[in-house]
Amino acid sequence: MGRDADATEFMHPRVHHRRAMRRGTIAALRRFASRQRLACAGAAILVAVALAVVAGPPLDRQAPDAVHISLMMAPPSAAWWLGTDDLGRDILSRLLAGGRISLGVGVAATLAAAAVGVPVGMASGFLGRWVDGTLMRLMDLLFSIPTIMLAIAIVGVLGPSLFNTTLAIAIVAMPPFARLVRGQVLSLRETEFVQAARAIGATTSRILRRHLLPNLLALVVIQGTLTVSFAILTEAALSFLGLGVQPPTPSWGAMLRYGYPFLDRAPWAAVAPGVTIMITVLGLNLLGDGIRDVLDPRVRTG
Amino acid sequence: MARFLCYRILATLPLLLFLSIGIFSMLHLAPGDPVTTMLSEDLATPQVEQTLRHQLGLDRPLYVQYWLWLDRALHGDLGYSFRSKAPVASEVVSRLPVTIELTLTAMMVSIVTAVPLGTLAALRRNTGLDAVISGIGTLGLAMPAFWLGILLILLFAVRLHWLPPSGYVPPWQGIGANVRLLILPGVTLAASYTAVLLRVSRMSVLDVIRADYVRTARAKGLREPRLVLRHVVRSALIPLITVVALETGRLLGGAVVTETIFGLPGIGRLAVDSVLNRDFPILQAVTLFMALALITANFLADVLYAWADPRIRYG
Numbered sequence A: 001m002g003r004d005a006d007a008t009e010f011m012h013p014r015v016h017h018r019r020a021m022r023r024g025t026i027a028a029l030r031r032f033a034s035r036q037r038l039a040c041a042g043a044a045i046l047v048a049v050a051l052a053v054v055a056g057p058p059l060d061r062q063a064p065d066a067v068h069i070s071l072m073m074a075p076p077s078a079a080w081w082l083g084t085d086d087l088g089r090d091i092l093s094r095l096l097a098g099g100r101i102s103l104g105v106g107v108a109a110t111l112a113a114a115a116v117g118v119p120v121g122m123a124s125g126f127l128g129r130w131v132d133g134t135l136m137r138l139m140d141l142l143f144s145i146p147t148i149m150l151a152i153a154i155v156g157v158l159g160p161s162l163f164n165t166t167l168a169i170a171i172v173a174m175p176p177f178a179r180l181v182r183g184q185v186l187s188l189r190e191t192e193f194v195q196a197a198r199a200i201g202a203t204t205s206r207i208l209r210r211h212l213l214p215n216l217l218a219l220v221v222i223q224g225t226l227t228v229s230f231a232i233l234t235e236a237a238l239s240f241l242g243l244g245v246q247p248p249t250p251s252w253g254a255m256l257r258y259g260y261p262f263l264d265r266a267p268w269a270a271v272a273p274g275v276t277i278m279i280t281v282l283g284l285n286l287l288g289d290g291i292r293d294v295l296d297p298r299v300r301t302g
Numbered sequence B: 001m002a003r004f005l006c007y008r009i010l011a012t013l014p015l016l017l018f019l020s021i022g023i024f025s026m027l028h029l030a031p032g033d034p035v036t037t038m039l040s041e042d043l044a045t046p047q048v049e050q051t052l053r054h055q056l057g058l059d060r061p062l063y064v065q066y067w068l069w070l071d072r073a074l075h076g077d078l079g080y081s082f083r084s085k086a087p088v089a090s091e092v093v094s095r096l097p098v099t100i101e102l103t104l105t106a107m108m109v110s111i112v113t114a115v116p117l118g119t120l121a122a123l124r125r126n127t128g129l130d131a132v133i134s135g136i137g138t139l140g141l142a143m144p145a146f147w148l149g150i151l152l153i154l155l156f157a158v159r160l161h162w163l164p165p166s167g168y169v170p171p172w173q174g175i176g177a178n179v180r181l182l183i184l185p186g187v188t189l190a191a192s193y194t195a196v197l198l199r200v201s202r203m204s205v206l207d208v209i210r211a212d213y214v215r216t217a218r219a220k221g222l223r224e225p226r227l228v229l230r231h232v233v234r235s236a237l238i239p240l241i242t243v244v245a246l247e248t249g250r251l252l253g254g255a256v257v258t259e260t261i262f263g264l265p266g267i268g269r270l271a272v273d274s275v276l277n278r279d280f281p282i283l284q285a286v287t288l289f290m291a292l293a294l295i296t297a298n299f300l301a302d303v304l305y306a307w308a309d310p311r312i313r314y315g
Helices: A011-022 A026-034 A037-059 A091-128 A128-141 A147-158 A163-187 A193-199 A204-240 A252-262 A267-295 B002-029 B036-037 B046-055 B062-074 B087-121 B127-141 B145-159 B175-209 B214-220 B224-246 B248-261 B267-276 B281-308
Strands: none
Touching: A026 A037, A026 A267, A037 A091, A037 A267, A091 A128, A091 A163, A091 A204, A091 A252, A091 A267, A128 A163, A128 A267, A147 A163, A147 A204, A147 B046, A147 B248, A147 B267, A163 A204, A163 B002, A193 A204, A204 A252, A204 A267, A204 B145, A204 B248, A252 A267, A252 B127, A252 B145, A267 B127, A267 B145, B002 B281, B087 B127, B087 B224, B087 B248, B087 B267, B087 B281, B127 B175, B145 B175, B145 B248, B175 B224, B175 B248, B214 B224, B224 B248, B224 B281, B248 B267, B248 B281, B267 B281
């Protein structure tokens, strides 16, 4: 949006938006590709990982939980591309199946965090007064505990499971959404088009949905991309500590947990999930930074 | 300044109160019964359970339990661990030195590496050097602490045998052993924190370097090293203060993971163990302590900020 906002700047943002759409999404994507090489590399990594995780398990001959006692800690070979773990399970199969858990938790937690955080931020910023005061003090409360520690405490209370881990990550990821959205709404509230909408008698809920929400989209997309990477890292950390998904369910963090006691005999069991987490998070961060550079020129990194 | 300090301290009190209520009720409304967890199968007759529940005060109304807990907590009595039966306060205090040593080491290492490197990257912006430094920062952010820790153990302990893989020796029992055991955890914990500080210091130096007064200083003939140190770095450090404080949470959270990998008997390890044992009083105390540490860090940041930037006046 920002880059070609010239004469159209003072129009209603939705009109502007529609024109930009007509001008061609393809052209915009091409411009993005030529200016944001790193972000494209990040997107390519993500597409590759997502494809492998979605298409991999059905194509896989091995069951991720199949135990081969005679093949314990076999090094990578033609038959076992990434080797086997301490129970003789195929690491590649587990990596693909675990990816469904890790990526699934990452995306689900982010969606849940945004689904609560965005309305909270909008209500806080637009309604102000005691709504703002109450909601923001609540966010302060969540902000005052280090994120991992808060997630650990929540999982500690609810008990470790796939659902509770996702819930805990969603809770700790929510306050940043609320704060960012609130800040944006505070400045949008004073703009002419919102004042105009109010003057012609639009209801609060209409203003929020039709006028503010579309203008928050960029911010939410940027924050969302970075939150997915945060969520994947947090899930991995919790599972690594034994407070995430429970065995035999594979997730990348859980694989690291059960691989690292055998570091001296079978390093591949820990190296494979570690590298996978790293490149996935790297891909997400590169893409998130790239999108931010394009959508929000004020905070350009370089 | 004094008024600002008073105001800032008073503003923290309600936060602390609600925090303690939140943490207290959250842990006590949780499903799962600490009494059944504490007793082994053959001992757990209803009679015994009843007595134990009464001894621990778990049969009283929640608000009474909170009030008693708060009253005792303010007197330094945080209850007894369900597991070890030792006083919670002494459990936590005995673990403190390890975590403090670890986090302060990591913080120092991070600041000392990140600020010069970030400044250098900004001064040589859009060159190969900048790309390399920024690239390291991006990689550092994507590197989970536990994964880096595992790699370091694999390389320096398992393969090269240069450093011990895990364990802890207090400094007063042997400073050499203490330092050797803290090198790998320190680097592990410092990594992502350094990456954040690196990005921020690069960006904030970039901001300052374009400022008018820097151009003026250069125009009046100030030499580069003096210009960078006196005019650029000094003002660029101000936003960094906030980030150092805000990211203390990252450091404390990272300590949980790092202590677990390297077998360090610190607060973070205590937190993980308390969850696995459903040891509520310990989990409560550790969560509160972490929050307290973070709130204090933010408070110090506000004070430092006001002190460093004369334009900012509160209250």
